[in-house]
Amino acid sequence: MIEFTIWDILRNLLLATRWTIVLSLVSFIGGGLVGLALLFSRLSRRKWMRALAKYYIELFQGTPLLMQLFIAFFGLGLFGIDVPAWLAAGLALILWSAAFLGEIWRGCVEAIAKGQWEASASLGMGRLQQMRYVILPQAMRIAVPPTVGFSVQVIKGTALTSIIGFVELSKAGTVVTNATFQPFTVYGLVALIYFALCWPLSKSSQILERKLNVAHRNH
Amino acid sequence: MSLIEITDVRKSFGSNEVLKGINLDVEPGEVIAIIGKSGSGKSTLLRCINGLETISDGSIAVAGAQLLDDEAHLKALRLKVGMIFQQFNLFPHLTVGGNVMLSQLVVRKTPKPEAEAMARKMLERVGLDHKFHAYPDELSGGQQQRVAIARALAMQPIALLCDEITSALDPELVAEVLAVVRELAAEGMTLLMVTHEMKFARDVCSRVVFMHQGRVHEIGPPDEVFANPQTPELKQFLGVH
Numbered sequence: 001m002i003e004f005t006i007w008d009i010l011r012n013l014l015l016a017t018r019w020t021i022v023l024s025l026v027s028f029i030g031g032g033l034v035g036l037a038l039l040f041s042r043l044s045r046r047k048w049m050r051a052l053a054k055y056y057i058e059l060f061q062g063t064p065l066l067m068q069l070f071i072a073f074f075g076l077g078l079f080g081i082d083v084p085a086w087l088a089a090g091l092a093l094i095l096w097s098a099a100f101l102g103e104i105w106r107g108c109v110e111a112i113a114k115g116q117w118e119a120s121a122s123l124g125m126g127r128l129q130q131m132r133y134v135i136l137p138q139a140m141r142i143a144v145p146p147t148v149g150f151s152v153q154v155i156k157g158t159a160l161t162s163i164i165g166f167v168e169l170s171k172a173g174t175v176v177t178n179a180t181f182q183p184f185t186v187y188g189l190v191a192l193i194y195f196a197l198c199w200p201l202s203k204s205s206q207i208l209e210r211k212l213n214v215a216h217r218n219h
Numbered sequence: 220m221s222l223i224e225i226t227d228v229r230k231s232f233g234s235n236e237v238l239k240g241i242n243l244d245v246e247p248g249e250v251i252a253i254i255g256k257s258g259s260g261k262s263t264l265l266r267c268i269n270g271l272e273t274i275s276d277g278s279i280a281v282a283g284a285q286l287l288d289d290e291a292h293l294k295a296l297r298l299k300v301g302m303i304f305q306q307f308n309l310f311p312h313l314t315v316g317g318n319v320m321l322s323q324l325v326v327r328k329t330p331k332p333e334a335e336a337m338a339r340k341m342l343e344r345v346g347l348d349h350k351f352h353a354y355p356d357e358l359s360g361g362q363q364q365r366v367a368i369a370r371a372l373a374m375q376p377i378a379l380l381c382d383e384i385t386s387a388l389d390p391e392l393v394a395e396v397l398a399v400v401r402e403l404a405a406e407g408m409t410l411l412m413v414t415h416e417m418k419f420a421r422d423v424c425s426r427v428v429f430m431h432q433g434r435v436h437e438i439g440p441p442d443e444v445f446a447n448p449q450t451p452e453l454k455q456f457l458g459v460h
């Protein structure tokens with residue numbers, strides 16, 4: 001039997017961590033872009049656009065991420081579309097993140113005083129100008145802590161993609177365990193690596209929140 | 220032709236009719252005080268003139284152009300009519316200068332140097348050009364309100380709507396804001412102001428509108444309205460018996 005040192009294990013896990021990070025970044029950035037589109041349609045003057053965004057958000061927030069992954073992976077296969085695991089994983093996570101980010105940001109936009117909309121409207125600005133120059137710059141400040149906080153959920157969410165066969169940190173943990181028969185060591189290390197990724201983010205989210213509360217000055 | 224023509228304007232919120240047929244013509248250079256009890260529809264009337272509320276019936280025309288509820292018409296209207304609010308509503312993330320320049324830059328697409336020159340001129344008019352680089356939360360309420368006035372003036376409106384612009388201020392700060400308004404009136408700016416400052420209304424305004432339950436209940440020059448109120452409602456409001 002081959003002996004695996006802890007360094008062998010760690011090296012393999014860290015190599016797979018790259019994919020966790022890539023998938024998290026793709027999901028977060030892609031989700032951010034789609035989330036921005038959702039935010040704008042939630043705030044649109046057109047009723048059907050508001051309704052569309054609302055149902056989208058309710059659908060994706062109201063079903064488990066795991067089911068969304070399964071549907072992206074197996075569901076599209078039914079239509080004869082062969083979906084590789086990485087694509088299904090990326091797609092599902094982007095759509096899922098978008099629903100949450102869109103909703104978080106809507107809350108931030110709605111926290112801006114109504115008077116800001118009215119003053120900018122009375123100066124002749126159109127809706128997009130109001131958003132771009134008056135509302136979003138203020139909403140972005142309060143959006144930073146919850147947005148950074150949500151990125152932790154995205155990283156943890158990527159672990160689920162191991163189930164459809166995408167090889168990231170969790171999947172690598174299973175593979176390495178099967179080869180080494182040291183589940184406790186391996187999953188302990190896996191957990192530590194997740195912690196090393198997530199903890200700085202949660203912590204900075206907390207610090208940012210406190211900073212923004214203390215420094216109530218808006219500039 | 221009057222500058223602002225308000226004809227049979229009605230406004231309901233759900234089943235609650237707040238404006239019940241308002242008729243009012245405002246001539247260029249007039250200064251009109253709108254007085255009345257809380258809930259009589261004073262703010263709603265001003266907000267309708269600026270298109271912040273859509274009217275349920277009737278018509279409003281400013282300088283001959285009808286107020287219609289689409290973005291192009293609203294924008295055209297708002298370039299003619301500025302509005303000042305009780306709560307100042309300055310943009311907290313921008314400096315004083317930034318506040319006054321913003322809509323010149325993005326709405327009128329004025330080049331930056333010209334927008335800045337205009338901003339400095341308007342801030343000078345309200346006595347605050349030295350605060351160009353300050354942020355709103357570094358100013359007193361009275362100063363913030365004067366910046367709000369400068370911000371509206373920078374768009375070169377032909378009329379200003381003022382909704383209780385001194386009501387949120389500490390008493391000692393009211394005078395500095397009223398002084399600015401007084402000067403605007405003297406320069407011939409058309410003003411419609413909801414106010415509780417009766418002395419100011421008496422001194423400065425050409426006409427006083429008393430609103431009661433969504434109607435113009437009495438209207439006339441301040442001397443008449445204040446000295447010789449006709450209806451029991453106005454008498455009660457003014458506290459004369």
Ligand SMILES: Nc1ncnc2c1ncn2[C@@H]1O[C@H](COP(=O)(O)OP(=O)(O)OP(=O)(O)O)[C@@H](O)[C@H]1O
Binds near residue numbers: 235237257259261264
């Ligand atoms: N957005 C709204 N939705 C529903 N009702 C409203 C709305 N805005 C105003 N109202 C109602 O319209 C009526 C008139 O309100 P308005 O603000 O015009 O009164 P006002 O004369 O300005 O009073 P105040 O002196 O207190 O400012 C009130 O009964 C108020 O409850």
Ligand SMILES: [Mg+2]
Binds near residue numbers: 262
């Ligand atoms: Mg009012």
